[in-house]
Amino acid sequence: MKLNNIETNLLDAIANIKDIPEGALNIRKDGQALARSSSSNISITSMSDKPGMVVEVKSDTVNESVHVPVILTQPGFQDKVYNTFIIGERADVNIIAGCGIHNPSHMSSRHDGIHEIIVKKDAKMRYVEKHYGEGNEKGKNVLNPTTVITLEEGAFAELEMVQIQGVDDTVRSTKAYVKANASLKIVERLLTDGTQSAESTINIYIDGKNGSAQIISRSVAQDDSYQGFHASLIGKTECLGHVECDAIIMDNAKIKAVPELWAENSNAVLTHEAAIGKIAGEQLIKLMSLGLTEQEAIDTIINSFLK
Amino acid sequence: MKLNNIETNLLDAIANIKDIPEGALNIRKDGQALARSSSSNISITSMSDKPGMVVEVKSDTVNESVHVPVILTQPGFQDKVYNTFIIGERADVNIIAGCGIHNPSHMSSRHDGIHEIIVKKDAKMRYVEKHYGEGNEKGKNVLNPTTVITLEEGAFAELEMVQIQGVDDTVRSTKAYVKANASLKIVERLLTDGTQSAESTINIYIDGKNGSAQIISRSVAQDDSYQGFHASLIGKTECLGHVECDAIIMDNAKIKAVPELWAENSNAVLTHEAAIGKIAGEQLIKLMSLGLTEQEAIDTIINSFLK
Numbered sequence: 001m002k003l004n005n006i007e008t009n010l011l012d013a014i015a016n017i018k019d020i021p022e023g024a025l026n027i028r029k030d031g032q033a034l035a036r037s038s039s040s041n042i043s044i045t046s047m048s049d050k051p052g053m054v055v056e057v058k059s060d061t062v063n064e065s066v067h068v069p070v071i072l073t074q075p076g077f078q079d080k081v082y083n084t085f086i087i088g089e090r091a092d093v094n095i096i097a098g099c100g101i102h103n104p105s106h107m108s109s110r111h112d113g114i115h116e117i118i119v120k121k122d123a124k125m126r127y128v129e130k131h132y133g134e135g136n137e138k139g140k141n142v143l144n145p146t147t148v149i150t151l152e153e154g155a156f157a158e159l160e161m162v163q164i165q166g167v168d169d170t171v172r173s174t175k176a177y178v179k180a181n182a183s184l185k186i187v188e189r190l191l192t193d194g195t196q197s198a199e200s201t202i203n204i205y206i207d208g209k210n211g212s213a214q215i216i217s218r219s220v221a222q223d224d225s226y227q228g229f230h231a232s233l234i235g236k237t238e239c240l241g242h243v244e245c246d247a248i249i250m251d252n253a254k255i256k257a258v259p260e261l262w263a264e265n266s267n268a269v270l271t272h273e274a275a276i277g278k279i280a281g282e283q284l285i286k287l288m289s290l291g292l293t294e295q296e297a298i299d300t301i302i303n304s305f306l307k
Numbered sequence: 308m309k310l311n312n313i314e315t316n317l318l319d320a321i322a323n324i325k326d327i328p329e330g331a332l333n334i335r336k337d338g339q340a341l342a343r344s345s346s347s348n349i350s351i352t353s354m355s356d357k358p359g360m361v362v363e364v365k366s367d368t369v370n371e372s373v374h375v376p377v378i379l380t381q382p383g384f385q386d387k388v389y390n391t392f393i394i395g396e397r398a399d400v401n402i403i404a405g406c407g408i409h410n411p412s413h414m415s416s417r418h419d420g421i422h423e424i425i426v427k428k429d430a431k432m433r434y435v436e437k438h439y440g441e442g443n444e445k446g447k448n449v450l451n452p453t454t455v456i457t458l459e460e461g462a463f464a465e466l467e468m469v470q471i472q473g474v475d476d477t478v479r480s481t482k483a484y485v486k487a488n489a490s491l492k493i494v495e496r497l498l499t500d501g502t503q504s505a506e507s508t509i510n511i512y513i514d515g516k517n518g519s520a521q522i523i524s525r526s527v528a529q530d531d532s533y534q535g536f537h538a539s540l541i542g543k544t545e546c547l548g549h550v551e552c553d554a555i556i557m558d559n560a561k562i563k564a565v566p567e568l569w570a571e572n573s574n575a576v577l578t579h580e581a582a583i584g585k586i587a588g589e590q591l592i593k594l595m596s597l598g599l600t601e602q603e604a605i606d607t608i609i610n611s612f613l614k
Contacts, residue, residue, distance in 0.1 A: 235583075247570075249570050249572075249573045249575070250573050251573055252573065253573060254569075254570060254571050255568075255569075255570045256567065256568065256569045256570075257567070257568045258565065258566075258567045258568075259565075259566065259579075259581075260563065260564070260565045261562075261563070261564045261565075261581055261583050262561075262562075262563045263554075263556050263561060263562045263563075263583040264561050265556075266556045266557050266558055266559065266560060266585050267585060268556070268583065268584075269582075269583070269584040269585070270581075270582070270583045270584070271580075271581060271582040271583070271584075272566075272579075272580065272581050272582075273578075273579065273580040273581075274566075274568055274577075274578060274579050274580075275576075275577070275578040276542075276568050276570040276575065276576070276577045276578070277575075277576040277577070277578075278573050278574060278576070
């Protein structure tokens with residue numbers, strides 16, 4: 001199978017894919033599987049009752065990856081998909097997801113990805129999801145990811161969720177349940193410009209003793225864009241939780257940050273810190289004294305901030 | 308006029324008053340003025356249309372104080388009062404408010420104090436409000452303060468709001484409007500024990516260029532008590548705002564902390580930090596190694612934390 005230019009560009013932007021990769025894979029294009037392959041340890045099967053797939057990683061599978069990117073190229077396409085990921089006990093895998101939209105039209109393209117992730121006892125998972133849109137007409141690119149993740153005893157998961165550019169509207173919802181001795185890290189990095197709007201709500205319930213969770217949010221809002229960030233850490237037992245939220249605000253943008261700590265047990269230790277501000281003048285001057293233009297200096301600071 | 312023992316104890320607890328103090332004064336007892344006096348610069352007059360008073364400080368009044376404590380001694384008394392404070396331009400004064408309830412009954416005693424404070428151009432005000440309840444029967448002591456404060460250009464205000472002990476239920480609401488070059492500091496310190504409940508909501512709108520605001524919240528929740536803290540900083544222009552929230556959680560207590568930063572302008576710099584946790588074991592051990600019992604060590608740590 002050969003990918004066309006548009007497909008290759010989108011897949012490269014969201015998942016660093018230049019060509020169909022080896023191993024377990026599902027590329028969803030405009031609501032259909034463009035390519036699908038299972039490996040001996042990772043099976044990908046269709047949902048029986050609704051659009052979507054079940055990715056099941058066998059116990060003890062280590063050093064394997066699964067690519068599950070989604071692309072939308074048909075103008076005005078509205079896609080909704082339900083995906084379930086089950087990571088077997090003691091497995092250690094990477095999931096590369098992401099969604100790219102190419103929409104050179106006046107109609108809105110939209111992808112709603114509803115993900116359920118279960119990381120079983122003592123398993124480890126790193127999950128990367130990049131969102132990207134392109135198209136120079138008025139059609140909006142809309143991406144609404146919903147993720148519910150459960151970390152069973154001793155499990156570890158790191159979720160990296162990035163909005164690179166070109167997403168006009170996003171409502172992001174992430175819920176996590178952290179059991180005993182499990183550890184969750186969520187890193188969210190969002191860039192908005194123009195009149196884009198991004199709302200992200202993250203709720204983490206630390207249910208199990210010695211569970212821990214960390215949320216790191218980095219956002220840059222430019223032009224007339226808006227970003228809202230709501231993060232709740234609910235500590236129901238002896239546990240550790242931390243929320244960190246840093247935002248760069250520019251031009252006429254607006255940013256709202258609402259972290260919520262909910263200690264329901266006196267052995268819960270919950271902390272957060274946040275800062276919203278513009279790029280520091282000294283940083284700009286320093287870079288400009290090295291020969292960069294003001295715009296180059298701004299870009300450099302933003303890029304390193306969102307890295 | 309002579310104060311009885313109950314009155315003296317309450318006034319001492321909330322306002323350090325051993326006897327009727329000099330200067331402008333209003334002591335409200337069970338809905339009536341027990342004592343009232345104006346000074347040449349500070350007038351206290353009754354509200355014309357509702358229960359309460361207007362405290363008006365003349366421009367350029369400096370180094371003066373006004374005491375306006377409230378006490379409830381009649382079991383089951385329900386008091387609601389509207390007070391307005393107007394601090395004249397360039398004045399520099401202290402206001403000592405506070406409410407103490409003595410309620411040895413099975414009925415609920417309740418005081419709702421609705422305060423409007425206007426700190427005029429370049430004026431300075433320090434406002435201290437202590438809340439205290441006593442009585443060993445089942446009657447609840449309820450204190451619901453509502454404060455709306457406006458800081459005009461270049462004004463400075465510091466509000467210290469403290470709940471010492473014995474307040475079974477409180478719903479606290481504070482709204483502030485900070486104009487150009489004005490500076491507001493709010494310090495709130497709450498202790499709850501037993502089955503007490505405390506909810507505090509603080510909304511600060513920084514409207515004026517170079518306005519600044521700082522909220523410091525310290526809370527200790529013991530036994531089965533609950534504390535909820537909601538603080539919003541809304542930066543509408545070039546301004547500085549900071550929220551700091553530290554809580555010690557003990558026994559079966561629950562604490563919720565929700566600071567909200569709302570940057571509506573790219574020159575707004577808003578930050579917050581929060582931590583909820585129990586008393587550090589090392590701190591206890593250190594104090595106990597100096598000869599304190601565990602309870603004495605706990606009390607020492609809590610007292611210094613709430614200072």
